[in-house]
Amino acid sequence: MDKDYDVIVVGAGHAGVEAAFASARLGNKTALMTLYLDTISMMSCNPSIGGPGKSNLVTEIDVLGGEMGRHIDEFNLQLKDLNTSKGPAARITRGQADKYQYRRKMREKLEKTENISLIQDCAEEILVEDIKDSQNSSYIKKVTGIKTRLGIIYNAKAIVLATGTFLKGKIVIGDITYSAGRQGETSAEKLSDSLRELGIKIERYQTATPPRLDKKTIDFSQLEELRGEEHPRYFSLFTKKEKNNTVPTWLTYTSEETIEVVREMMEYSPIVSGMVNTHGPRHCPSIDRKVLNFPDKAKHQIFLEMESENSDEIYVNGLTTAMPAFVQEKILRTIKGLENAKIMRHGYAVEYDYAPASQLYPSLENKKISGLFFSGQINGTSGYEEAAAQGFIAGVNAAKKIKGEKPVIIDRSEAYIGVLIDDLIHKKTPEPYRVLPSRAEYRLTLRYDNTFMRLFEKIKEVGIIDKDKIEFLEKSINNVYMEINNLKNISVSMNEANNFLESLGVEERFVKGVKASEILKIKDVSYDDLKGFLNLNDYEDFVKNQIETMIKYEIFIERENKQIEKFKKLEHMYIPENIDYDEIKGISNIARAGLDEVRPLSIGEATRISGVTSNDITLIIAHMNIKL
Numbered sequence: 199m200d201k202d203y204d205v206i207v208v209g210a211g212h213a214g215v216e217a218a219f220a221s222a223r224l225g226n227k228t229a230l231m232t233l234y235l236d237t238i239s240m241m242s243c244n245p246s247i248g249g250p251g252k253s254n255l256v257t258e259i260d261v262l263g264g265e266m267g268r269h270i271d272e273f274n275l276q277l278k279d280l281n282t283s284k285g286p287a288a289r290i291t292r293g294q295a296d297k298y299q300y301r302r303k304m305r306e307k308l309e310k311t312e313n314i315s316l317i318q319d320c321a322e323e324i325l326v327e328d329i330k331d332s333q334n335s336s337y338i339k340k341v342t343g344i345k346t347r348l349g350i351i352y353n354a355k356a357i358v359l360a361t362g363t364f365l366k367g368k369i370v371i372g373d374i375t376y377s378a379g380r381q382g383e384t385s386a387e388k389l390s391d392s393l394r395e396l397g398i399k400i401e402r403y404q405t406a407t408p409p410r411l412d413k414k415t416i417d418f419s420q421l422e423e424l425r426g427e428e429h430p431r432y433f434s435l436f437t438k439k440e441k442n443n444t445v446p447t448w449l450t451y452t453s454e455e456t457i458e459v460v461r462e463m464m465e466y467s468p469i470v471s472g473m474v475n476t477h478g479p480r481h482c483p484s485i486d487r488k489v490l491n492f493p494d495k496a497k498h499q500i501f502l503e504m505e506s507e508n509s510d511e512i513y514v515n516g517l518t519t520a521m522p523a524f525v526q527e528k529i530l531r532t533i534k535g536l537e538n539a540k541i542m543r544h545g546y547a548v549e550y551d552y553a554p555a556s557q558l559y560p561s562l563e564n565k566k567i568s569g570l571f572f573s574g575q576i577n578g579t580s581g582y583e584e585a586a587a588q589g590f591i592a593g594v595n596a597a598k599k600i601k602g603e604k605p606v607i608i609d610r611s612e613a614y615i616g617v618l619i620d621d622l623i624h625k626k627t628p629e630p631y632r633v634l635p636s637r638a639e640y641r642l643t644l645r646y647d648n649t650f651m652r653l654f655e656k657i658k659e660v661g662i663i664d665k666d667k668i669e670f671l672e673k674s675i676n677n678v679y680m681e682i683n684n685l686k687n688i689s690v691s692m693n694e695a696n697n698f699l700e701s702l703g704v705e706e707r708f709v710k711g712v713k714a715s716e717i718l719k720i721k722d723v724s725y726d727d728l729k730g731f732l733n734l735n736d737y738e739d740f741v742k743n744q745i746e747t748m749i750k751y752e753i754f755i756e757r758e759n760k761q762i763e764k765f766k767k768l769e770h771m772y773i774p775e776n777i778d779y780d781e782i783k784g785i786s787n788i789a790r791a792g793l794d795e796v797r798p799l800s801i802g803e804a805t806r807i808s809g810v811t812s813n814d815i816t817l818i819i820a821h822m823n824i825k826l
Contacts, residue, residue, distance in 0.1 A: 213574030213589030214360035220593030222313035253290035263662025267433035276426025365551035372522030520547035561605035580630035768802030
């Protein structure tokens with residue numbers, strides 16, 4: 199049995215899968231190691247992909263050469279276009295997955311991918327050797343391989359850790375606790391000890407999931423049915439489907455009786471009793487946390503989502519809890535449509551080890567251990583999309599590391615991937631991190647629909663997307679700019695323009711002749727409307743959408759571009775790797791501690807470290823003799 203690999207990926211959840219695909223597609227002999235081959239790409243919680251900020255991540259993974267976007271397009275129960283009445287920065291797609299098809303087909307793709315070997319075993323020890331005369335002063339060791347629970351040693355030039363909730367995982371339901379990484383699955387008890395021995399800081403987080411119900415016991419006649427679109431905006435530009443599934447979800451609500459039951463049973467809540475003393479995701483609170491935080495609110499939305507067309511399990515979105523089994527059953531009796539519902543799997547919380555991402559470079563490589571990359575929940579994040587994005591970047595950079603190439607670094611002005619990684623490294627949060635549009639300063643630029651344009655140079659730098667697709671994207675980008683220029687040069691008389699607007703039922707009127715681009719700036723005028731009026735070229739929908747958006751929001755986009763130029767200037771003011779912050783007089787102790795921990799690569803990066811002030815930045819620049 200061959201035990202020598204270029205890259206070993208530990209963990210086959212959403213981060214691990216993307217890391218393995220990326221490494222293998224870049225030509226590296228890759229091992230994907232998992233505790234259970236049957237749970238590759240398992241959706242441990244909500245069977246869905248997408249949401250504010252999250253959908254942007256998925257499109258970014260897709261255009262760069264990752265798998266999640268095209269996979270959810272293919273194996274979903276429904277896709278829903280959200281925020282269609284809002285501005286372009288808010289419009290997204292959300293997909294409800296067929297979770298069993300999703301994971302089964304992902305395994306099939308892995309097995310058919312050249313350079314990937316699947317291994318069922320548990321990694322217990324990271325094997326390293328000392329580095330002598332390292333050119334990078336931060337590295338003290340480099341990885342050589344992994345030792346497993348079965349006593350097997352696998353050799354590797356780089357390792358990507360994507361361990362999810364399995365490092366010393368502990369399940370909590372009421373006052374019952376037991377070791378597991380996921381309900382019914384064993385945890386990995388020794389790997390985080392190995393990381394500690396290597397000097398890597400380890401902390402604890404918690405997450406939780408709601409009960410799953412038997413579909414046959416739900417009274418759907420009392421519920422509001424919600425369906426997706428037959429012709430949605432797909433996550434991947436390369437998806438070609440005539441029509442999409444529209445399997446329904448259902449909406450119900452908690453009641454005053456629900457809240458009363460939770461209040462009466464609050465002593466049994468693990469977050470009150472102290473059985474759970476770690477932090478869970480802020481933006482996905484349990485029902486007991488909702489009652490504690492919003493005591494006067496009785497009506498909380500509950501979405502019932504099928505997990506698969508081939509299963510009777512229903513995911514109860516909005517009813518996350520780790521309260522005892524008997525309390526979970528009492529709560530259900532108070533919710534319309536669920537009065538007689540039977541629980542197939544009870545809700546639970548899981549506590550697990552993670553390694554704060556301040557210990558990483560933006561490439562997601564550890565600063566002390568050369569060749570050791572971290573991705574997903576081990577970095578302190580929450581969510582499949584966040585995990586997949588990190589896994590992709592870690593896999594790409596592990597591959598680049600082996601080949602002696604520069605890592606692919608995406609900054610926060612280029613993609614939500616950049617926002618995610620930058621925040622993880624520089625902004626410590628008390629709970630698992632989730633991507634949100636509010637975290638992105640340049641969210642109009644980082645739209646869901648323009649990923650192929652803003653990341654085009656990164657697509658080429660990564661090197662996974664094939665030549666034909668790159669040529670297709672380049673042609674599409676050229677068409678966008680060509681048509682925008684064309685519209686700015688087409689003159690339309692006042693009478694022609696106003697007659698056209700009247701034919702559309704639009705109230706606005708012009709008092710003089712205008713350019714075609716000015717007509718398109720009007721809210722209720724689309725490119726397709728103008729196309730018929732002015733005999734314009736026809737393009738793919740995603741190209742027409744860009745033409746329209748870039749013209750309608752031109753002033754705001756230009757304003758944001760100026761802010762990005764200032765940001766880029768600071769990002770390109772590089773700090774020497776061997777800088778000694780103790781030599782810089784006047785820097786606060788808090789700033790010095792943060793700078794020494796993160797070791798920023800640029801002045802821009804230094805500005806985002808907690809505790810670093812503008813005065814500290816001025817002193818660093820003066821020390822480096824850089825002129826702004």
